[in-house]
Amino acid sequence: MSLSGLFDIGRSALFASQTGLYVTGHNIANVNTPGFNRQEVILETTTPVVTGAGFTGRGVRVAGIRRYFDRFIYNQIFFQSQKIGLTRTMSNIMTGIEETFNDLKGAGLSGALQEFYSAWQEVSSSPDLLPARNLLLAKADSFLRIAKEMEGAIKNTLNDIERQIRYSTEKINSLLKQIGDLNGKILQVESGLLSEKAKDLRDQREEALRRLSELIDISYYEEENGSVTVNHGTFALVERENVSMLSAPVKRDGRRGVFINGQDITDTIRQGELGGLLLSRRDIENYQLFGLRRLIGSVIKEINLQHRQGYGLDGTTGEDFFTPVKLYLDNYTQGAVASATITDMSQLTLDEYEITFTSGNYTVRSIQTANVVASGIYISGNPISFDGIEVTVTGSVLQNERIVISPLKNLIKEAEVAIIDPLKIAASSSGSTIPLDNLNALRIVNLFESSIPELGYSTFFEYYNELVSTTGIMSRNAQDSLKFEENLMAELTRQRDALSGVNLDEEAVNLIKYQRAFEAGARIIKVADELLETILNI
C-alpha cells in the first residue's frame, strides 16, 4: 500500500464529513418546514485492498442520504387530515350558527315571542284599551324584526359558505396543479436512478397531498415511476402531470355545485373542508333555516286563522293579523307554466313539496317527510290538489322534470304586521259584544299554549326550544368531533415527528461530530504530507 493511499483516505474522510455537515445544516435549516423529513448521511467503508498484511481499508464513502419517512404513519395522517378538514369547518360554522340561536344571552326570538304572547295577554285583559293594542302591534313588529335578523344571519352564513366553496375549489385546483408539477419534477429527477429519490421534492409533494386531503376526500397511490395518481372516488384528479380541475358554478337552484369534467360530484364529497362546507350548508338549510321559517309560518298561519274569526273595536272582521302565508313556486320545467294557490289555509302543513313528472304521470311528494301526498295522470291544465294547495300546470313536461312549491321560501323576508289600525285588532268574539269581549284574544293567547299540528304537536315555545337544542347539539357534536380528531392527529403527528422531526440538540451533536471528523480527516492529510516530506528529505 502506497503512502499516497493515506491522502485518499484523508480526502474521503473530508468528503464524508463535509456531506455530513451539509445534511446536518439542511436539517437545522428545515427545523420548522412543514412536511420536512429529517435526513441522515449513510457512511460505509470503501472496498479494502489486499496487501501483505491482509485486507487494508481505503477510507470512507457516502453510500447515500437517508430520509426518515414512514409511509404507514403518513397515510394515517393523510386520512386524518380529511377528517380534521371536515370537523374543523363544521365546528367553525356551527359555532357561528349557534350564536344566532343563543337565547341564553337574553335578546333572542324566544324573548320576542314571549313579549308578543304577553302583549296578547294584555289585550285580553284590557281589550278596550288602546295602549294595550298599540303595544301588541309594536311587539308583533319586533317579533318579526328579530325573526328577519335571524334569517338574515343564517343567510349570511349560507352566502359565506357559497363563497368558501368557491375559494376551497380554487385552493384544491392550486394544490392539484402543484402536485402535477411536482410529479413532473420527480419523474425528471429520478429518471434513470434506481435507488436515489428526490427527497425534498417528495417531501413537498407529500405535504401538498396532505394539505389537499384537508380540503376534499381523496385517495392516492404511487406509480412505479415515482409519480402519484390522485383520485376522488372514481374520478382521477391527477395522473402524472395531467390535472383535472374542479369548478364550482352556481346551479339553477341558486346553490354552488362542484363539477369535474362537466359531471356534478357535489353529493359525493363527504370529507375535508369542502365536505364540511357542503354538509354544513345542507344541515343549516334543513334544520336551522327551515325550522325558523316553519315556526314563523306557523305563528302567522295560526294567529291569522283565529284573528279572522274575531271582531275589532270598529266592528271589522275577517282580517289577517299578519300578511298571509302564500306559496312560492320554482318551476324547473322547460315548457310548462305553473301556478299555485292556497285553497284551505287550515289544511296547510307548511311542508315544501316537489312535483315530479314521469311517464305521463305526476307525483307530489313532501320534501320534508318524503311522503307522496298526491299522484295521477298528468293532464295539462287540470288542477292538482293536496294539503290545502291547488297547483295548475299547463303545457308539456319532460321526463323527470320537477316543480317545487314552498309556503316558506320568502315568508320571513316578506312578513309584515297587516294590521295598522289598533282598533282592528280582533279581540272580540262578536260584533255586538265590543269592546270588553276578550274571547278571541283569549283564544289567540291559548294558541301559544296549545300543541300545533304542523309543529309536530309542540307549542310555539317548545318548537323553538327544540330548534335551539338541536343547534346546540349539532354545535357540540361538531366541537367534540373536532377535539377527538385533533387529539388523534396530535398523536399521529407526535409519532411522525418522533421519527421524522428534527431535534436541534441532536443536530448540534452531529455538527460537532462531523466537524471533529473533518478536522481529523484534515490531520490525516497533514500527517501523510509530513510523512512524504520525511521520505523526500532522506
Place this chain on the structure above:
Amino acid sequence: MRISSMMIYEQIKKGLQNSLEELSRRNEELATGRRILKPSDDITSSSRALGYKVEISMKEQYLRNMATGDLQFEFTDNVLKSLSDALVELRKLTISGVNPQDEGARLFNSQQARLLRDHLYELSNSRHLGRFIFSGMRTDREAFVYNPLTYTYEYQGDSGEMGLPLNTNATVSINMPGSEVFSPVLRSGNPSVLSDGTSVTYTESKDPLTGVNTITIEIGDLMSAEHDVFTVTNIMDIANRLSYAWQYEDIDGSFIGETKAMHRIEALQSLIDDARTQVLEKQTELATRRQFLKGAEERTRNLLNTLKNTLSLSEDADLPEVAVEIQKAQTGLEALRISSIKLLSTSLLDFLK
C-alpha cells in the same frame, strides 16, 4: 420516544392555548355570572333554562293580569259598599213614618230620595281606567241612562262578563253587569197585602239578552179607584218613584193622590230590601272571586319563585368556585410559562464554541 424540537414547540403552544382558553372561559363566567354561555355548553340545562324562562315569563304575565283584576275588584268593591250604604239610607226614608199631612217632611223625603237616586245613578255609571264597569261588555257606554220620554232609567249594557286568564286553565270574571247589580230580583218575603189590607202583587220578567229584570207591581183591585200598576227595572227607578210619590206624583209629574202614593212607598219597601240583599250577594260574590284570584296569585308567586330558583341552579355560575378555578388556571398558566421559558432558552447550540 425520540423527541424532536417541533414536538416541544407544539406541546408548549398547545399547553398555553389550553390554559388561556380555560382562563378566558372562567373570566366570562365571572363577568356574566352564568355557567352556561351558549346551548352547546350544556344542552340539557340550556334547554331546561329556556323552558323555565318561558314559564317565568308566562307566570309574570299572569301576575300582571291578576294585579289588573285585583285593582278592578277593589274599585268595584268600593262602589258596592257605597251602593249598599245608599240603599240603607233609602230604606230608612221609607220607614221614617212621615205624616202625610206634614208636607215639609214629605218634601224633605222626596228631596232625599232624589239625591239618593242621583247618587245611585252616579254609582251605576262608575268608571275605572276609562271603562264603565257596570256595562257588561259594552264598557264604552254608560251602563244606565235616563230616558226623558219614559221617565225611567234604562240599561245600555249587556249581560257579558269578561274572563281574565289566571293561568292556562282558569279565568275569573272581573266585571259585574249592571243588570245583575242594579236590577233587583224578587225574593220570597214580598208582601201580598199592604198595611191597610190593600192587595199587592209583584211579577217579574227577565230580558235574557241584557239580564234586566222588569218588576211589575199591581196594587189594589182592578175595579177599585185606587188600583195602581207600575214597573221598575232598577234601583234608580225605585228611588225616582219614591221621590215623586212623596210629592203625590207619578214619575211624569202627574198627580196621583195620597193613597196611591203611600201605597207605592210601602210596596217599594220590600223591593229595596230585595235590592240590598242582591248587593250583599254581589259583595260576597266579589269577595269570593277576589279570594280565588288571591289564591291563584299566591300559587303563581310560589311557582315563580321555584322556577327562578331552578333556573338559577341550571344556568348560574357558582361564583366562589369560579374564582377558585380562575386562580388555579392563572397558577397553571404561570407555571407553564416559566417551564416553557426554561425549555426554549437552552439549546446545545449555545454551548458550541
